[in-house]
Amino acid sequence: MATSWLAVDPGCSFTLQNLPYGVFSHSAGQPRIGTAIGSNILDLAVLQSKGLFQGPHLRQSDCFSQTTLNAFMALGRPAWTEARARIQALLRADEPALRDNEELRKAALISQSKAIMHLPANIPDYTDFYASREHATTCGTILRGKENALMPNWLHIPIAYHGRSSSIVVSGTPVRRPRGQLNPDSNAQPHTAACKWLDFELEMAAFIGGPPNALGQPVSTAEAADRLFGLVLMNDWSARDIQKWEGQPLGPFTAKNWATSISPWVVTFDALQPFRCEAPGQEATSPQVQAYLQEPDRHSFNIQLSVEITPLGNTTPTVITRSNFKHLYWTLEQMVAHHSVTGCPMRPGDLLATGTISCDGELGQGSLLEQTMGGKQAVELEGGEKRTFLQDGDTVTMRGWCEAGGVGLGFGSCTGQVVSAHP
Amino acid sequence: MATSWLAVDPGCSFTLQNLPYGVFSHSAGQPRIGTAIGSNILDLAVLQSKGLFQGPHLRQSDCFSQTTLNAFMALGRPAWTEARARIQALLRADEPALRDNEELRKAALISQSKAIMHLPANIPDYTDFYASREHATTCGTILRGKENALMPNWLHIPIAYHGRSSSIVVSGTPVRRPRGQLNPDSNAQPHTAACKWLDFELEMAAFIGGPPNALGQPVSTAEAADRLFGLVLMNDWSARDIQKWEGQPLGPFTAKNWATSISPWVVTFDALQPFRCEAPGQEATSPQVQAYLQEPDRHSFNIQLSVEITPLGNTTPTVITRSNFKHLYWTLEQMVAHHSVTGCPMRPGDLLATGTISCDGELGQGSLLEQTMGGKQAVELEGGEKRTFLQDGDTVTMRGWCEAGGVGLGFGSCTGQVVSAHP
Numbered sequence: 001m002a003t004s005w006l007a008v009d010p011g012c013s014f015t016l017q018n019l020p021y022g023v024f025s026h027s028a029g030q031p032r033i034g035t036a037i038g039s040n041i042l043d044l045a046v047l048q049s050k051g052l053f054q055g056p057h058l059r060q061s062d063c064f065s066q067t068t069l070n071a072f073m074a075l076g077r078p079a080w081t082e083a084r085a086r087i088q089a090l091l092r093a094d095e096p097a098l099r100d101n102e103e104l105r106k107a108a109l110i111s112q113s114k115a116i117m118h119l120p121a122n123i124p125d126y127t128d129f130y131a132s133r134e135h136a137t138t139c140g141t142i143l144r145g146k147e148n149a150l151m152p153n154w155l156h157i158p159i160a161y162h163g164r165s166s167s168i169v170v171s172g173t174p175v176r177r178p179r180g181q182l183n184p185d186s187n188a189q190p191h192t193a194a195c196k197w198l199d200f201e202l203e204m205a206a207f208i209g210g211p212p213n214a215l216g217q218p219v220s221t222a223e224a225a226d227r228l229f230g231l232v233l234m235n236d237w238s239a240r241d242i243q244k245w246e247g248q249p250l251g252p253f254t255a256k257n258w259a260t261s262i263s264p265w266v267v268t269f270d271a272l273q274p275f276r277c278e279a280p281g282q283e284a285t286s287p288q289v290q291a292y293l294q295e296p297d298r299h300s301f302n303i304q305l306s307v308e309i310t311p312l313g314n315t316t317p318t319v320i321t322r323s324n325f326k327h328l329y330w331t332l333e334q335m336v337a338h339h340s341v342t343g344c345p346m347r348p349g350d351l352l353a354t355g356t357i358s359c360d361g362e363l364g365q366g367s368l369l370e371q372t373m374g375g376k377q378a379v380e381l382e383g384g385e386k387r388t389f390l391q392d393g394d395t396v397t398m399r400g401w402c403e404a405g406g407v408g409l410g411f412g413s414c415t416g417q418v419v420s421a422h423p
Numbered sequence: 424m425a426t427s428w429l430a431v432d433p434g435c436s437f438t439l440q441n442l443p444y445g446v447f448s449h450s451a452g453q454p455r456i457g458t459a460i461g462s463n464i465l466d467l468a469v470l471q472s473k474g475l476f477q478g479p480h481l482r483q484s485d486c487f488s489q490t491t492l493n494a495f496m497a498l499g500r501p502a503w504t505e506a507r508a509r510i511q512a513l514l515r516a517d518e519p520a521l522r523d524n525e526e527l528r529k530a531a532l533i534s535q536s537k538a539i540m541h542l543p544a545n546i547p548d549y550t551d552f553y554a555s556r557e558h559a560t561t562c563g564t565i566l567r568g569k570e571n572a573l574m575p576n577w578l579h580i581p582i583a584y585h586g587r588s589s590s591i592v593v594s595g596t597p598v599r600r601p602r603g604q605l606n607p608d609s610n611a612q613p614h615t616a617a618c619k620w621l622d623f624e625l626e627m628a629a630f631i632g633g634p635p636n637a638l639g640q641p642v643s644t645a646e647a648a649d650r651l652f653g654l655v656l657m658n659d660w661s662a663r664d665i666q667k668w669e670g671q672p673l674g675p676f677t678a679k680n681w682a683t684s685i686s687p688w689v690v691t692f693d694a695l696q697p698f699r700c701e702a703p704g705q706e707a708t709s710p711q712v713q714a715y716l717q718e719p720d721r722h723s724f725n726i727q728l729s730v731e732i733t734p735l736g737n738t739t740p741t742v743i744t745r746s747n748f749k750h751l752y753w754t755l756e757q758m759v760a761h762h763s764v765t766g767c768p769m770r771p772g773d774l775l776a777t778g779t780i781s782c783d784g785e786l787g788q789g790s791l792l793e794q795t796m797g798g799k800q801a802v803e804l805e806g807g808e809k810r811t812f813l814q815d816g817d818t819v820t821m822r823g824w825c826e827a828g829g830v831g832l833g834f835g836s837c838t839g840q841v842v843s844a845h846p
C-alpha cells in the first residue's frame with residue numbers, strides 16, 4: 001500500500017487513500033479549498049496557482065481558487081479522478097515535486113489545528129430521504145403500532161422530503177434548542193415553548209456533482225453514479241414534540257429547519273471504492289421495484305458509524321449508537337433516480353441525505369426516539385446520567401470509518417453541542 | 424395622480440405606481456436588472472452607471488449591475504424606498520433629467536417585446552404554505568370527508584413544507600408532463616407512467632429581503648414587514664396521482680418538484696400599500712393564535728386573481744378561477760414568523776409561496792382538484808371541451824391586478840403550456 005512522505009498516524013482518518021475535499025480558512029483569510037492528509041491540510045489553490053494540475057480536465061480550470069467546492073463538483077467525474085490521481089501522486093513517498101520543495105511545502109501545508117472549517121459547498125437544495133427500513137419500521141411502530149409499521153408505499157419508493165438548506169451548518173457549530181409550537185397531548189390547546197424532545201438523527205449525505213440535468217430530464221440509476229461526488233456525516237437535529245404537532249399532512253417543517261450539522265471533509269466515491277459491498281436485497285418489494293429504480297450495478301459501502309453523547313462537564317463520551325451505511329435499503333443511485341424521475345434538476349452542491357441509519361441490535365438505533373421507544377425507556381450514560389432526549393450542554397458526536405484489506409479511511413467527526421433555548 | 428412622460432396605456436399592468444423589478448436580457452447579452460413601465464423596460468444598470476442613484480443607501484452600491492436582484496433585496500427597506508422614489512421621480516411627467524436626455528433614454532429604455540425575461544433572483548430556499556382556509560377545507564373534504572376537513576393543527580399553524588428551488592422557472596417556460604410512480608387504486612401494485620391528474624395551483628409568492636437573521640434568531644411578525652421585498656404570481660404545477668401515492672408520511676415530493684412557474688416582475692410592498700385591506704379575523708382559533716403569530720398591524724392586500732385555460736389551437740381562453748389574495752387566512756408576516764420561530768435563517772431571495780388561493784363562490788377554487796372535487800365533476804371550457812385535469816397543449820395563465828381610488832397596477836401574467844411526457 002502506498003504511503004505518504006508526510007506522517008500519517010495509525011488510525012488517522014485522513015490517509016493517502018482518503019484525500020477528502022474541504023473548505024478552510026486561517027489567519028482571518030478568505031475560505032480556501034484543501035484536502036486533508038494526516039493532521040495537515042494541503043492547500044489546493046496554492047498547487048493550482050503553481051501550475052501543478054496539468055491534466056486535460058484541470059489545466060485550464062481555476063476550480064480550486066474558489067471559496068466553495070461547487071465549481072469543482074460541477075466539472076464531473078473525469079476531472080475528479082484526474083485531481084485525485086494528481087494529489088495522491090504529489091503526496092506519495094516516492095514523488096519529490098512537493099516533498100523536496102521546501103518553499104512550496106511551506107506555502108501549501110497548514111496544520112488542521114490552525115484552520116477553521118467551513119461548509120464545503122453552497123447548497124442550492126437539500127433533500128432528506130428515509131431510506132433505512134429499520135428506522136422507518138421503528139418510527140412506524142411508535143406512531144401506528146407493529147402491524148402498520150411500514151407504510152404501503154415504503155418498499156416501492158425511496159421516500160423523502162425537501163429540507164431547508166439555510167440552516168445547514170458545519171460540524172462544531174453550537175446548536176440552540178429551538179422554541180416552537182407544541183401540543184404533546186394532541187387534544188388540548190397548543191402552546192409555545194422550548195422543545196423538550198430534542199433528538200439527533202445519524203445520517204450520511206451525498207453531494208451532487210456533474211453538469212445539472214435539464215428541467216424535465218430524469219437521471220437514470222446508471223447515470224446517477226457520475227452525479228455522486230462524495231459523502232459526509234450528518235446530524236439531522238430534530239424537535240420531536242414540534243414534529244408531532246405540525247407533521248401532518250405536509251411533513252416536518254419547523255421541527256427540522258433550525259439546524260442540520262455536517263462533517264467538513266467530503267470523502268469521494270473514488271476513495272470509497274475499496275469498501276464497496278452488497279446492498280440489501282429488495283425481494284420484499286413484490287414483484288420487484290419499478291424499472292427506473294432497478295440498477296445495473298447495485299452496491300453499497302461498508303462504512304461503520306457511531307454516535308456519542310457527552311454531557312456538559314463530562315469527559316467520558318458514551319457510545320449510544322453503532323450502525324453501518326450498508327444497511328440502507330435504498331442506494332444513493334436509487335435516491336437520485338427517484339428524486340429526478342419527474343424531471344427535477346439536480347445541481348452541483350445539492351445535498352441528498354440518507355435519513356436516519358438504523359440497524360438491528362442493541363445499539364443499532366440512529367436516534368433517541370428509537371432508542372427510547374418514543375421517550376418511554378431512558379438510556380443510561382457513562383457515569384449514571386440518564387437520557388430520554390438531549391439536555392442542554394450535551395455534545396453529540398458522529399463518526400464514520402472504513403477498513404478493508406489493510407486500507408482504512410475515516411470521515412472525521414460531525415459534532416455539535418446543544419445550547420439552551422432563548423428565554 | 425402623477426403620470427409619466429412615457430405613454431402608459433389604460434389598463435396596463437405597469438403604471439407609474441407599480442414599478443416592479445425584474446431581470447431581462449436582449450440581443451444575446453447578459454441578464455440585466457430593470458423596472459417595467461408601460462410597454463417598456465427601464466434599464467437600472469444604465470441609470471446606476473450614469474450616477475443617477477445618489478441617495479445615501481444606493482450611492483455606493485452596484486446593486487443594479489448584477490444578473491439577479493439578490494444584492495438589491497439584501498439591502499433592506501430604506502434602500503428599496505429610496506430606489507422607488509428615485510425611479511418614480513425620473514419617470515414623472517414633470518422631471519426632465521431622463522425625459523429630455525435622448526442619449527440616456529436610448530440607452531436605458533428597451534421595448535418589452537424585445538426582451539427575454541429571467542428568474543428575478545437566485546432562490547436559495549423555496550417554501551410553500553397552505554394558508555387558504557377554503558383550499559385546506561376542500562382538500563381535506565376530498566381526502567377525509569366533511570367532518571374532518573381541517574386538521575386540528577390548521578387553525579393554529581401556518582402549515583407549510585419546504586419545496587424544490589431547482590425547478591422554479593419563469594413564466595413562459597414550457598412545462599413537461601412528468602412521468603412518475605403512480606398507484607391510483609392504492610391497494611394494487613404501483614406502476615410508472617405519465618401523470619394523468621396534472622393540475623395547476625393558483626398561488627402568490629413573496630421574495631424575502633433584508634439582511635438574513637442569524638441561525639437560532641426568530642423573526643417576529645413586527646420585524647417580518649421589513650423582510651418582505653415583493654410579490655409574484657405562482658403556478659405550483661402538481662401531479663395529483665403521484666402526490667396521492669407518495670404523499671404520506673412526509674408530504675409531497677416528486678409530485679411538485681418538476682416545475683413551479685412564477686411571473687417575472689416582482690411587485691414591491693411599497694407599491695401595494697394603496698391596496699391594503701383587512702385580513703380575515705382569526706376568532707376561529709380559540710382562544711387565539713399563539714403570541715408569536717399575533718400582529719401589531721394585521722393586514723392583507725386586495726389583489727384580484729384569475730386563472731385561464733386555453734387548449735391547444737384554441738384562441739379563446741376560459742376563465743376558470745376568480746379569487747383574491749385577501750382571503751388568505753394567514754398573512755405573509757405570520758408565515759415569516761412561523762417559518763423562523765425555531766431560528767431558521769431567512770435569506771435574501773428566499774421565496775415563500777402562499778399555497779393555493781381559493782375562496783367561496785362558483786369560480787373560487789384555485790386548482791382543478793377543487794373545481795372538479797377530485798376529478799369527479801368535469802368543467803366545461805369555451806367551445807365545449809371538458810377538463811377534469813390538464814391535457815397536453817393546454818396553456819394555463821394566471822393574472823393579478825389591484826385597483827383603488829383611481830390607482831391601478833398589475834402583476835402581468837404567469838403562464839405555461841403543458842407539453843407531452845417523454846415516451
Ligand SMILES: [Ca+2]
Pocket residue numbers: 128129201203236355356
Ligand atoms: Ca432525517
Ligand SMILES: [Ca+2]
Pocket residue numbers: 551552624626659778779
Ligand atoms: Ca402548493
Ligand SMILES: [Mg+2]
Pocket residue numbers: 163235236237256257258259260
Ligand atoms: Mg435538519
Ligand SMILES: [Mg+2]
Pocket residue numbers: 586658659660679680681682683
Ligand atoms: Mg411546485
Ligand code: NI
Pocket residue numbers: 123124125126165546547548549588
Ligand atoms: Ni434550496
